[in-house]
Amino acid sequence: MTTPVIAFIGAGNMATSIIGGLVAAGHPAQQIRAADPFAESLQRLSEVAPVVTCNNNIEAVTGADVVILAVKPQVMAAVCADIRTGLADTSTLVISIAAGITIDSMQSWIGEDTPIVRCMPNTPALLGCGASGLYANSNVTAQQRDWAAQILSAVGIIDWVPAEHDLDAVTALSGSGPAYFFLLMEAMVDAAVSQGLSLETATRLTLQTGMGAARMGLEKDLDLAELRRRVTSPGGTTEAAVKEFEASGLRKLVSDAMQAAADRADAMAKEMG
Known part of the structure; x- marks a missing residue:
């Protein structure tokens, strides 16, 4: 399987945990980037793995195969508008771990043809014991599904759900x-x-x-x-x-x-x- 270049927007606890799991599983740290406006978050991340860090979202996503949006739902629209110009084309896989933001909303902010996976992880992912539900839109390729599964499996188990609204039940079950x-x-x-x-x-x-x-x-x-x-x-x-x-x-x-x-x-x- 091709090893993707992964860009994280947001370097908080969940992003740091996923990155730590990926590196522990053998993903090269030099193929992982992270952007965050807070230097303290990037410093904590650097102590977990020697990934590429910056405070510029466009710099982080440019040339990436996968972009993981690990930001609060309230700022998702602004972040999507920011990175839209930095995505090489609409084939870049976008994974969102933000609760309550639908794929329709993200497509309106990034582009209708964007392959998007929504993920609902939970806090035990911080210990590598997470349980995540995933849903992919029709633009996601088989390889991109494999990438998403590989990334989230680094911090626990995953299950794909057949419909986006099933993520509400996942949120009620494993998320909360x-x-x-x-x-x-x-x-x-x-x-x-x-x-x-x-x-x-x-x-x-x-x-x-x-x-x-x-x-x-x-x-x-x-x-x-x-x-x-x-x-x-x-x-x-x-x-x-x-x-x-x-x-x-x-x-x-x-x-x-x-x-x-x-x-x-x-x-x-x-x-x-």
């Missing part, structure tokens, strides 16, 4: 999902403390339990319901807790919360488009 687990773990720690455990012990046991459960889900060839059943002995402590969760409407609560997140993602797209 880490916060749901943190909230549940907060509640577990609080409950354990109220039952007499120290905060330190409750926190350590909760975090290890969460990690262990996730690893079992990933490594055991069983669905989640079966894994739950295997922990839930009839008449035991786990069954008592699970019955309380079910009686209190946990499933509906989760469903309603994720629908609210998906609805907000859709609303953001309309607000920022």
